Amino acid sequence: MRHDAPLSSAGPVRTTCPYCGVGCGVLALPDGKGGAAVAGDPTHPANLGRLCSKGSALGETLGLGSRVLHPLKRNAAGDYDRVSWDVALDAVADGLKTIIAEHGPEAVAFYLSGQLLTEDYYVANKLMKGFIGSPHVDTNSRLCMSSTVAGQRRVFGSDTVPGSYEDLDCADLIVLVGSNTAWCHPVLFRRIQQNRAERGAKVVVIDPRVTATAEDSDLVLPLKPGSDGALFAGLLVHLTDQGLTDATYLANHTAGFDETLANARAIAPDMAAVASHTGLKLADIAAFYALWAGTPAVVTAWSQGVNQSAQGTDKVAAILHCHLATGRIGRPGGGPFSLTGQPNAMGGREVGGLANMLAAHMNYTPAEIDRVGRFWNAPNMARHEGLKAVAMLDAVAEKRIRALWVMATNPAVSLPRADHVLSALKGLDLFVVSENVISNDTLRGEPDFILPAAAWGEKDGTVTNSERRISRQRAFLALPGEARPDWWIICEVARRLGFAQAFNYPDASEIYVEHATLSAFENEGSRDFDIGAHSMLDRRAYDALNPVQWPVPAGRPLGTPRLFADGNFYTPDRRASLKPLATPALAATVSEEFPLVLNTGRIRDQWHTMTRTGLSPKLGAHISEPSVYVNPADAIRYGLTAGGFARIENGHGAVVLKVALDAGVPQGSLFAPIHWSAETASHARIGAAVQPLCDPFSGQPEMKATPSRILPVAYASRGFVLSRDPAALPAGSWWASVAVEGGQGRLFATDASAEELMAHSRSLFGEDGLVEMIDREAGIYRCAATRDGKLVAALFLGPAARAPLWDTVKAAFADPDFAPQNRLALLAGRRLDGAADPGPxxxxxxxxxxxxxxxxxxxxxxxxxxxxxxxxxxxxxxxxxxxxxxxxxxxxxxxxxxxxxxx
CATH class of the missing domain: 1.10.10.1100 (BFD-like [2Fe-2S]-binding domain)
Known part of the structure; x- marks a missing residue:
């Protein structure tokens, strides 16, 4: 069985970025030493050559220092031994067989990831849902876009994003709801801003937090958390009362409008009621409604602020209702648009990666179960929906699930109530992790086997971005060590389980062709996802596949930019189904004990749990420490100081973060980033302090509104350490790791004295080649260590109010020509080249x-x-x-x- 892809012998390789759902095309030129130069692909329609800061820094993340390169088996002492692939795969298969025999197939589950390629996802779902017979396959996309999936399936009858990125270029109004697009989808935001500058498009930002996106907009609506549904219910009422609905479209292509309108009137009968729900000014609501009503070419785009909500499905439906009521869907510059968080969240949905779906966008109806089973010739088709992510880990904790295989994700950081998750993982009878890096908190869950998976640059397959565009992710680096593609690992276990004939794929292209063939099987226009035009691709055509938007049915190989303008939906009566919403509720109920609402999300230059971006010195330079962003008035109220520290706690867990003042955070709220883990910081794993409350339809957890409290935390001193290898700090210290050129950096705060740090430094670095400076009275200690004429370490400590010169010393540490005689100047904090300090x-x-x-x-x-x-x-x-x-x-x-x- 072939497990590698042919690598280009000359010139750059066209591939796709592994970060967000924009799906930017990348040109990667290998350097022959395991690295590559990376640039945007000007021919890719998603980005037209642009890359964000994360994509631009991809070349810094290709090293092997943190890679898992061989199969590892946990021994009786809790350590890991290197074993052969045959030993590992045989043991995984035998363990699954034993658990299935004793407890049934539903004691087994897979937890997958939007970082997997579609081909990996396809075989994982096929194995579990068709051959093992368990429905318990879910994915970290449950945390990302599942409320959109549920909302679109409720209204459209299918998980379909109607529009295209080109709509952002030609819209006259772009409404961004719960999306810090400037930071989280910057390439798309550049397109929006270009439209605004060249065509005069208006931009409205709807978000409780006034973010960087809001600073480049025409109208900002900082509504109360959880009140989005009321705002759009009020818009539906306003459009109707102003005679601006499309009666013909509603009559011919929708059902349930009268009931939905009556429900909207009950929620938001007028703008005063909307103002009461949302906390917005009447004038701002009127201005927004007038803009939306008077601008036919309007795109309403949303992201995590809508999805990560206990009422996320209703919020999505409320937006869709407004577009359908006015017929503003499927037209150039007009339509609802979900901005996906992960590179292949949509590809995973296409193959049934969510627990409540089957492959090719089919559902758990008897006819569709039968159809998929016949196509696969599957002996053990799952008969009902499986457990969604939060419920799946609860089942692990309760021993209803006894075997779990986690692939390409980090649930011990990203899931709500993360301490509970980590504890549950340790109780599994069989725990398997497929991973490409060792710096993953989930490995603290003590897996029985760690299987080395291929990483970006080595993978070969397809991904689907937010606009339904399928693109090739091509390999341009050889597989290191014994790393293998995820699809190969899954198929090898399937073979050992007795299913060799159904999983005998020579390469990824044949998996994709089977996936395409299933999408068209007994379809005839009845399902949205159809890429039947790809069902006959040979390996060469697959390798050369250009980006294309599905549907790509037989006879239409160039794809479909937009859907639903003709009013043809995928419900049984082919009409969009408008349904009443639940009464909107605020996202969190605060109390005297927990008076604040904790909101979590992304920052500009990091991605998910930093297992890749955390390797880049460039990306670590903008925001180097995990912080909690607090309104200045709340900082005074709770005794916090900018640059100090605070403990955020609730009934689920606690974190300690640096304090940053941000007037854009509303009073009564806190904002904290999701990225730091126990691998990258001492006290910053924010998932531990997030509630497990979920949307009843989508199962997506409420990550934006956990009732919490905040308390100041004081440390005597602050400092940093730079070293070629990771350096331990005194017990009880707060620290955050930062990638730096030439080694490892840690910013820290501690109650240890200058003398204690001096003794600690001597034990770390030795006294040979160590130059020190100490001012005991001022609490200052600094040292620099050289070896063989090179600077190998530096540690600076000072009073909390006088943070040492991190940027200056970091530049010297990165300088390969740093001379030992300059150490005293370095300890004084002077740049040796005389240049001005560029600052953060x-x-x-x-x-x-x-x-x-x-x-x-x-x-x-x-x-x-x-x-x-x-x-x-x-x-x-x-x-x-x-x-x-x-x-x-x-x-x-x-x-x-x-x-x-x-x-």
């Missing part, structure tokens, strides 16, 4: 610092952001730093004006 990084794409940007703005009041781009290149790539550049410019101009007035 603002533009990650080009490494441009705050001080350099301030100096450029200081040249005169007429200096624009565009001038900064021409001079420093800041903001000229992905543009995600443009809102920050504008803030800096405004601050500098304000400061200059104040200085002139004082003079």
């Amino acid at each position: 990084v603002v533009c990650a794409c080009f490494g441009v610092g705050l001080n350099a940007i301030r100096a450029a703005f200081a040249a005169g009041n007429e200096v624009s952001v565009e001038d900064i781009g021409r001079q420093l290149k800041a903001g000229t790539n992905c543009g995600s730093c443009l809102p920050e550049l504008r803030r800096i410019g405004a601050s500098e101009r304000q400061g200059a004006s104040a200085g002139e007035a004082a003079a």
